[in-house]
Amino acid sequence: MSIETLTATASGPAVHRVRDGYWRVTAASGIVLGYVEQLADPQGPRFRARRLYSSGRVGDVGEFWQRAEAVECLR
Numbered sequence: 001m002s003i004e005t006l007t008a009t010a011s012g013p014a015v016h017r018v019r020d021g022y023w024r025v026t027a028a029s030g031i032v033l034g035y036v037e038q039l040a041d042p043q044g045p046r047f048r049a050r051r052l053y054s055s056g057r058v059g060d061v062g063e064f065w066q067r068a069e070a071v072e073c074l075r
Helices: 067-072
Strands: 014-019 022-026 032-039 046-052 058-064
Touching: 022 067, 032 058, 032 067, 046 067, 058 067
Parallel strands: none
Antiparallel strands: 014 022, 022 032, 032 046, 046 058
């Protein structure tokens, strides 16, 4: 998917391109939920989801083959 920014809806969060291969994921309210980073893999691109906690800490949630799956796990 090459869409640079997807708007949040009642059914999902918004995705904003920060730089090549790195996106910020926000709730409809504007709260940052986390980040998705594209990783190189011999079998194709992978996407790492990282949750932003209220303490400011960022923690890995998991890696996925589809960017949409990485975004969805941050919902």
